[in-house]
Amino acid sequence: MKMAEIKLKLKKEPRYPLEAETITPDYFAGKSIKEIKEAILFHGNQSVKLKEFFEVSGTSDDIKETKILIEGNLSKVKRIGQGMTGGEIVINGDVGMHVGNQMKGGKITVNGNADDWAGAMLKGGELEINGDAGNYVGAAYRGFWKGMENGVIKVKGKVGRESMLWARWAKKAGKFPTLYCGGAGDFLGMHNHGGTIIVEGNVDRYAGADQIMGVIVIKGKIHKKLPSFKKIGEVSEIELPNGDKITGKFIEYSGDHSVKKETNGRLYIAV
Amino acid sequence: MSEKSKITYKDVVCPFCGTLCDDLEVDVNTKENIIIEVRNACQIGTRKFFSSNPSEHRYEVPLIKENGSFKEVSWDEAIEKTADILANAKRPLLYGFASTECDAQSKGVELAELLGGILDNTASVCHGPTLLAEQDVGVPTSTLGEYKNRADLVIFWGCNPVHAHPRHLGRYSEFVRGYFRTDGRNDRYIVVVDPRYTHTAQIADLYIKVNPNEDYELINALRAELRGVEIDEKEVAGVPREKIKELVNILKTCKFGVIFFGMGLTQSVSHHRNVDTAICLVRELNDHTKFLITPMRGHYNITGSNVVFTWNTGYGYSIDFSRGYPRYNPGEFSSVDCLIRDEIDASLIVASDPASNFPAAAVKKMFKHPLIVVEPHHTPTSVNADIILPAAFAGIETEGTAYRMDHVPLRLRKVKEPPGQCLTDREILEKLIEKVKEKKGEL
Amino acid sequence: MSLDNLILITGRTINQGIALEGGKTTKESVRAAGICAFDKDDFKKLDCMIGTPVKVMTEFGEVVVYSTISEEGPHPGIIFIPMGPWANQVVNPSSQSCGTPTFKGIKARVEVVKDGKVLDSVELISKLKEG
Numbered sequence: 005m006k007m008a009e010i011k012l013k014l015k016k017e018p019r020y021p022l023e024a025e026t027i028t029p030d031y032f033a034g035k036s037i038k039e040i041k042e043a044i045l046f047h048g049n050q051s052v053k054l055k056e057f058f059e060v061s062g063t064s065d066d067i068k069e070t071k072i073l074i075e076g077n078l079s080k081v082k083r084i085g086q087g088m089t090g091g092e093i094v095i096n097g098d099v100g101m102h103v104g105n106q107m108k109g110g111k112i113t114v115n116g117n118a119d120d121w122a123g124a125m126l127k128g129g130e131l132e133i134n135g136d137a138g139n140y141v142g143a144a145y146r147g148f149w150k151g152m153e154n155g156v157i158k159v160k161g162k163v164g165r166e167s168m169l170w171a172r173w174a175k176k177a178g179k180f181p182t183l184y185c186g187g188a189g190d191f192l193g194m195h196n197h198g199g200t201i202i203v204e205g206n207v208d209r210y211a212g213a214d215q216i217m218g219v220i221v222i223k224g225k226i227h228k229k230l231p232s233f234k235k236i237g238e239v240s241e242i243e244l245p246n247g248d249k250i251t252g253k254f255i256e257y258s259g260d261h262s263v264k265k266e267t268n269g270r271l272y273i274a275v
Numbered sequence: 276m277s278e279k280s281k282i283t284y285k286d287v288v289c290p291f292c293g294t295l296c297d298d299l300e301v302d303v304n305t306k307e308n309i310i311i312e313v314r315n316a317c318q319i320g321t322r323k324f325f326s327s328n329p330s331e332h333r334y335e336v337p338l339i340k341e342n343g344s345f346k347e348v349s350w351d352e353a354i355e356k357t358a359d360i361l362a363n364a365k366r367p368l369l370y371g372f373a374s375t376e377c378d379a380q381s382k383g384v385e386l387a388e389l390l391g392g393i394l395d396n397t398a399s400v401c402h403g404p405t406l407l408a409e410q411d412v413g414v415p416t417s418t419l420g421e422y423k424n425r426a427d428l429v430i431f432w433g434c435n436p437v438h439a440h441p442r443h444l445g446r447y448s449e450f451v452r453g454y455f456r457t458d459g460r461n462d463r464y465i466v467v468v469d470p471r472y473t474h475t476a477q478i479a480d481l482y483i484k485v486n487p488n489e490d491y492e493l494i495n496a497l498r499a500e501l502r503g504v505e506i507d508e509k510e511v512a513g514v515p516r517e518k519i520k521e522l523v524n525i526l527k528t529c530k531f532g533v534i535f536f537g538m539g540l541t542q543s544v545s546h547h548r549n550v551d552t553a554i555c556l557v558r559e560l561n562d563h564t565k566f567l568i569t570p571m572r573g574h575y576n577i578t579g580s581n582v583v584f585t586w587n588t589g590y591g592y593s594i595d596f597s598r599g600y601p602r603y604n605p606g607e608f609s610s611v612d613c614l615i616r617d618e619i620d621a622s623l624i625v626a627s628d629p630a631s632n633f634p635a636a637a638v639k640k641m642f643k644h645p646l647i648v649v650e651p652h653h654t655p656t657s658v659n660a661d662i663i664l665p666a667a668f669a670g671i672e673t674e675g676t677a678y679r680m681d682h683v684p685l686r687l688r689k690v691k692e693p694p695g696q697c698l699t700d701r702e703i704l705e706k707l708i709e710k711v712k713e714k715k716g717e718l
Numbered sequence: 719m720s721l722d723n724l725i726l727i728t729g730r731t732i733n734q735g736i737a738l739e740g741g742k743t744t745k746e747s748v749r750a751a752g753i754c755a756f757d758k759d760d761f762k763k764l765d766c767m768i769g770t771p772v773k774v775m776t777e778f779g780e781v782v783v784y785s786t787i788s789e790e791g792p793h794p795g796i797i798f799i800p801m802g803p804w805a806n807q808v809v810n811p812s813s814q815s816c817g818t819p820t821f822k823g824i825k826a827r828v829e830v831v832k833d834g835k836v837l838d839s840v841e842l843i844s845k846l847k848e849g
Contacts, residue, residue, distance in 0.1 A: 020366050020618055023598070048365030048620075049391030049597040101607060120606065120815050139606070139815040146604060147410045165814055166548075189814075191548055195411070210491060213548065214555070231492060231506040232499035262498035262552070291739070319735040326739050403817045439730040470727060471793040487725045487796065488823040538729060542821040546814065573730075593817050605817025612813055630843050631738075631803050634811035634819050635779060642847045655803060655843040 007071040007092065010040065010062040012054075014076025014097075020048035021100065022057060025083040029070040029091025029110060037061065079119060085112045088129070101138070104131040107155065120164065121145075126155040126181065133157075139164030142171060142183050142199070152181040152199060162187035162205075171199025171218065173245060180246035193220050196269065200244050215260040215269040219244055222273045223252065233259030233271055242272055280306035284690045289320040290374065290670025293572030293680035294419075294443045296320065301690050308691050310671075317441035327668045327691070332653045334665035335695025345663065350696065350706070357623070357662050358710035360645045364621035366597065367392035368641075370399075370610050371627030371649075372584075373574035375666075375700045376675020376687055380576075380583040382704035383625060389711050391597050393619070395610040396580040397573070397627055398592040401538065403605055404547035405570045406581065406591050411547075412554050417533075417567045418681040419446075424453035425565075428529035430466045432553065433490060433539015434571045437474040443571070444475075448535065455531075466525070468493075469539060483522065486513040491545040494552045497523055501559055532566040572680035575670070579678035614640045623707075625649040626666070626700060630656035649703050664703050667693030675701075719765045719830050725796050726776060726826040728805040738802075748784075748838050751802035754828070755788035760795070764830055771834035774799065774808055776826045781807035781842075782834040797826060803839045 010032055023046040032040055041055035054060065058074075070091040078084070079098040086102065090110040095103075098116040105124040113132045114122075120138035123131040124145055141163040144151030151170035163185045171181045171193070180200055187205040196215035206224035213230060221242060236258055242250045254272040261267065287299040300314040301324060309328045313321040326332070337353035338345040361367050369387045372380045373396055380396075387394035398406060408414075422429070429448050436443045444450055449465055456462040467476035468483045468490070476482040485493050489512035496511040500523045509516050526532060534557055540549035553568060560566035572578050581591035588594055590603035593610070606612055610629070613619050614637040621644050630638050631654065647662040648654075657663055667673045670687035672694075678684050693699070698706075737750035754774055756764065764772070764785065772785045774797070781804050788798060799805040801821070810820035837845075 020620075046598060048618075050365055146407065149411070190545065194548070210495075210545075210548075213491075213495070214552070228492065231496040231508045231511050232504065234504065235507065260495075261502060261504040262495050262555070265502045265504060291735075318732060319739055322736050322739040332740075399817050400819060400821075407816060435729065438732045438735070441732060470725075470796055471788070471790045471798065473790045477790075487727060538822065541818060543823045544814070544820050546816045546818055546820075606813060606815035609813065609817030611811060611819050612815075612817060615811055628738075630846075631806070631839065632801065633806065634809050634821075635807045635846055636811040637819075638806070638843065639846045655839050658840060659843060659847055 007069050008063045009071045009073060010037070010060065012058040012060055012072065012074045014074070014078060014081075015057055015059055017077065018047055018057060018080045022047050022081045023083050024081050025086035026054070027072065027074070027084045027093070028086060028088040029072060029093070030088050032072060033070050033091065037063070098135070104129070107131065117161070123152065123155075123157045126152040126157065128155045130155060131157045133159045133161070136161035137163045139166060139189065140169060141167035141185075142181065143167060143169035149195070154179040154181055157183045159183070159185040163189065163192075165189040166191045166194045168192065168196065168199040168201055169194045171196055173198025173218065175245070180244075182246065187224070193218065196220070198245070200246065202250065212259055212269065212271045214263050215271070216263055216267065217269050220271045221250060221254070222271070224274065226273055229257070229271075229273070230260065230262070232262040233257040234261060238275065239272070280304055281311065284688060287688045287690060288670060288677065288685050289316050289323075290575045290668065290677070290687060291320040291323050292440050292575055293578065294440045294446065295575050295677060295679035295685055296442050296446065297685055303691050305691070308694065310691065319441065324671060326652060327671045329694050333694065334650065334652060334657070334663055335697060337665060337696070338663040340661045350698070353662055353664055354706045354710050357647045357664065358707055358714055360621050360647065361390055361392075361623060361707070362711050362714040364390065364392065366613075366618050367621040367623065368395065368610060368613065368619045369393065369623045369625070370395045370629060371397065371625040372580045373397040373577040373627055374669070375626035376576060376669040376673070376677060377579045377583050378675055379625070379669065379700035379704060380580050381587060382701050382708065384584060384587040386704055386708050386711065387594070388596050388601070389708060389715065391599065393608055393610070393613055394584065394594045394596065395608070396584065396592050397577055397632075398581055399605065399609045400611060400632060401573050401577070402541055402570050403592055403609070404541040405550050407547035407605060408550035408554055412551055412558070414554055415558055415561065415567050416569050416681070418683055419569075419679065422533045422567075422569070423447045423451055423456070425455050425531040426533045427456065427462060428464050428466070428525065428532040430468065430532065430534045431475055431479070432468045432534055432536040433543075434535055434537025435469070435473045435475045436535070436571065437478075439537065439573070440571055464525070464529070466522075481525070483514060483518065488544045489513065490540055490543065490549050491552055493519070494549070494556050497526070498552065498556050498559060501527070501556070526560055526566070527563045529564055532560065532564065534568045535571050536568065537571040569681055576677035578680055578682055579676065579684070582678055582682070611637045617643075619644060621645045623647045623649070624656055625704070626669070628654040628656045630654070630659060649700055651697065665695065665697045666703060667697045667699045669700060672697070673699040719763065720828060721760060721763060722827045723795065724826045724828060726774065726799065726808065726824045727796055727822045728799050728801050728809060729822070731800045734800040734802060745838065747802070748836060751800040752783045752804045752836050752838070753786050753800065754783045755786050755790070755798040757791045757794045757796065758787055759792070760797075761785070761787050764828070766830045766832070771831050771836050773829045773831045773834060774826055775829070776808040776810075776824050778810055778824070779807045782831060782836050784836055785830075797828065803842050807842070
């Protein structure tokens, strides 16, 4: 069965940040186009209607079958997809902060760059960014010491600093929060408590800082490795926490030993 | 001048830096309402008291800019125009609140909430990263009196108290006798870690030269060695491995250690993660001995600003009220970032000078929109403002509470009257709150 | 003469603090904060007299300040400008999403500009108001 599709086209650039957490399949499902146009967004300290900023067309359905297609330069539009549990969002353009934050299910695809906090506190589902992403991808919000708990984030380009901050797995429940990216900034996997991170390209400094458990794989080069990571040996295959395997020649490091004398945390850097 | 018109105030609290010295003596000519002499304060504190005397730099009357020059107006007119601008703004910024007393800071929270704007203080460009780190890993800390009496190992990491907190060394951390440190300086071992051989380093017992922007990896190496894990690198951040081991030994074998740290950690490129790892190092040292850490707060009441904002909103700085309730996220709601992204459409600056202290890119944007300052004297911000609301100096012309860098609250004194038509910061903010409430009722 | 591959650090000095409290729009503040302190040996390479104006350039901007020899050296490869409007023309305004700009540790290079004019803080900041 074909998914019900709702098209949103940005009519004008917001002067202030536009907070749009009502743009989710959950909110749109079962609503008429007329009702969707009345959805509340926040522009600076004013509440506005969705129709003020977007042209709306299409039909909706129940959550799992709703697909939202958004066009335009959404770099100032924040919180799209917040907490969604199913359905799909496709954004053809750059998108603002907090895209897909606290998502539980469904899929978001960004055909452009994403700003900071993309996929923050992710609990499930899939977030795909076909450009670069800002800082704090898949990270915990301020003051939270549990970040991404499940789900997958894929970023074709480079993610910024502190991505996967405080990520936490739940092995028995089969929850393995995972990030695939093309490159990464400083402090990748900061305070890692079980996140899995695979980088196709290069990483800046200090990957795995304060890592307690989890796996970080760097297929390119790291600009500076922390002194608290100790070389164990060379491997030709890595088994990820979720059971997947990666083949290739890597040097295996344990760490972060600044936190623990003995640790199961691992960092792999391609030879 | 007859002796009768001179009063000497003792135990005056100095309204300059986070050391908040409480032993100043100030002579005031009460007839002419001017400061005559200040004793015990450092050069900067002394200068601050004298700058409150009437001069061409002091504002005494509300001013509104018209056709490029300032025109004197009544308070009513100035408040009316300010409230009008702020009430109509969709993303106003209320910034500063560091060099004023706690009641005024509380009024600032109320005003920001009414306006649905951004509320921020100078921690945003200073020790904000310290608060971020404390929120992630906590902080083992104590008061300056404890350090004075007990610390036999004092480390200054990325800070230069000789220049920034001139009496700190003489009152609490280096050249003072303590209850268990009866031989003063000789009972203490002072270590300075800095890329430059600062004046503070020049009088220390051990100077460690760290490469700029590499403090993080140095502390990381210290922590690993402390856990008994030998690092492979022969040198980290420009410090040889032997020196790192030597330093770990010094840390472990003291009786009571303290790290004082400053902008070297918070303003270099790893920001809050530098502080995060420093706090973790200190916490881990408590497996071996007693060790604590305290940030060298810059302004005399920036700690108060964080404390007052926190007990009102739950958050210490970079707070957004645009959704009707407080939200916190430095980077998203911090002043410099919001200004650079051109989100702000009006600014109210209280007891601060962002034109001097913000990067030029942010100042440019701030000047594009209406700018109102609550300020006692000429600053690069005030001379470029649209409206100037002349304020009394808190701690000189009005009393109030200030929090020292170690969170000890001290009562600021009033030693003279504010000149001209100056009002206190809290009176000005109260007037603005009343006027904005009126206008929001109308809107 | 010029110098490349430098790292710029900005921060407090007691003179800048005194000038700050005394009215930042005075000549005193130029002498306190409109300066750049060099390591002794680095300064020799510049081949100029103390006080000669130099242009400090980073990827974020440029500013002309008076040159001087640091009393807090040696620190080869590091230059120091006190915090304030001059430093803020060249520091990194990006906070890397933590809120606090990067005022320390910025890559810089320096050129002697013998006839360069060092602006006072009012002139300097007023330029930010234009356009």
